[in-house]
Amino acid sequence: MGTAQEPPRPSAAWNDAADSFRRWRGGDAAGLDDLVRCLTPVLWHVVRAHGLDAERASDVVQTTWLVLVRRADFITEPQAVAAWLTTTARREAWRVSRAEVRTVAVADEALEADVPPGGSAESVAMLADEQSRLWRGVRRLSERCQRLMRIIAFEDRPDYRRLAAELQMPVGSIGPTRGRCLEKLRTLLGDENREWAANA
Amino acid sequence: MDVGTDDDAQLWVELADMWRAVDPPPETLVERVLVALATEGLDAEYELLSLVDSTARLVGARGAAEALTISFSGASFLLLLRVSGIGTAFRRVDGWVTPAREMRVTVKQDDRTWSADVDGSGRFELPRLPGGLSRFWLSARASAAAAVDAEQQLFATPTFEL
Numbered sequence: 297m298g299t300a301q302e303p304p305r306p307s308a309a310w311n312d313a314a315d316s317f318r319r320w321r322g323g324d325a326a327g328l329d330d331l332v333r334c335l336t337p338v339l340w341h342v343v344r345a346h347g348l349d350a351e352r353a354s355d356v357v358q359t360t361w362l363v364l365v366r367r368a369d370f371i372t373e374p375q376a377v378a379a380w381l382t383t384t385a386r387r388e389a390w391r392v393s394r395a396e397v398r399t400v401a402v403a404d405e406a407l408e409a410d411v412p413p414g415g416s417a418e419s420v421a422m423l424a425d426e427q428s429r430l431w432r433g434v435r436r437l438s439e440r441c442q443r444l445m446r447i448i449a450f451e452d453r454p455d456y457r458r459l460a461a462e463l464q465m466p467v468g469s470i471g472p473t474r475g476r477c478l479e480k481l482r483t484l485l486g487d488e489n490r491e492w493a494a495n496a
Numbered sequence: 497m498d499v500g501t502d503d504d505a506q507l508w509v510e511l512a513d514m515w516r517a518v519d520p521p522p523e524t525l526v527e528r529v530l531v532a533l534a535t536e537g538l539d540a541e542y543e544l545l546s547l548v549d550s551t552a553r554l555v556g557a558r559g560a561a562e563a564l565t566i567s568f569s570g571a572s573f574l575l576l577l578r579v580s581g582i583g584t585a586f587r588r589v590d591g592w593v594t595p596a597r598e599m600r601v602t603v604k605q606d607d608r609t610w611s612a613d614v615d616g617s618g619r620f621e622l623p624r625l626p627g628g629l630s631r632f633w634l635s636a637r638a639s640a641a642a643a644v645d646a647e648q649q650l651f652a653t654p655t656f657e658l
Binding site: 313328329332333336337340341344350351352354355358359361362363365377388391392395419420422423424426427430431434445446448465479481482 | 507508509510511512514515516517518519520521522525526528530532533544546547548569596629648654655656
């Protein structure tokens with residue numbers, strides 16, 4: 297049984313990031329803006345895969361960029377900037393997900409239900425049929441599968457050692473687990489197809 | 497390496513597209529980051545505090561009765577903020593630093609700042625600030641710094657919406 301294929305390299309984004317970084321370090325301030333616009337969505341998805349709520353995920357993304365600005369001199373290879381950013385974001389996300397602090401409750405607060413790292417009812421309702429099928433299938437996978445797959449879908453060759461630590465799995469099992477998650481997803485999607493066909 | 501490689505590759509692309517559709521980043525996130533980077537003071541070394549909890553969003557117009565709490569953590573202390581609305585445009589902030597430490601707190605918004613002293617109990621107040629993107633800076637006061645063998649003298653929260 298073969299292992300699952302490497303996902304297609306998000307190479308366009310990775311190359312754009314390298315170009316933007318080069319321009320920024322070369323003195324063009326707009327390069328930093330472009331870098332932020334290009335990679336913030338990727339960082340968002342990778343961070344949300346750790347199960348953080350929207351507010352904490354946003355904060356981790358912001359922290360990641362601040363760290364980049366402070367440490368940019370240490371990044372000697374522009375092609376590595378995207379990997380550096382995703383690694384930093386995941387490290388911070390993992391750290392924050394472990395912090396548990398109870399704050400003073402305020403009786404008068406109006407609490408708005410936070411959007412789970414899945415999606416709001418509205419955004420799910422607006423999905424095209426294909427995507428909502430996929431969404432339903434993914435939701436039925438284990439938490440571990442969902443996290444693993446979201447990170448892999450957005451990263452260019454994620455660091456398996458770090459993934460292993462975050463998901464508390466042996467490094468050697470990441471690849472096979474990825475394959476099993478994909479297989480399980482296909483089975484779930486296939487089941488749905490069969491039900492659909494049977495009821496048609 | 498594999499059988500069905502095209503199908504797998506396609507599935508990964510579809511998965512990414514799905515998550516983009518289901519759970520996009522907040523619209524203001526990029527702007528928030530750009531503002532934070534623009535106001536970043538790179539001169540001094542400081543410790544960046546992390547948001548650990550926030551009883552979130554006020555829905556609709558803020559009234560005097562509504563408040564939210566936000567907490568940030570650093571290596572050696574916790575910063576708690578209680579933010580109350582004054583009308584729609586202004587805020588009152590009551591803050592605590594625990595363990596208590598005498599510091600100076602400065603809030604920066606664009607090019608405006610407000611400051612207050614953190615007292616011996618770790619408390620401070622900023623009675624009236626405009627709402628908006630803000631960053632809280634804390635600096636150890638000279639007397640406290642002498643008593644506490646702290647490596648870090650300057651701390652800052654990320655930029656956040658007050």
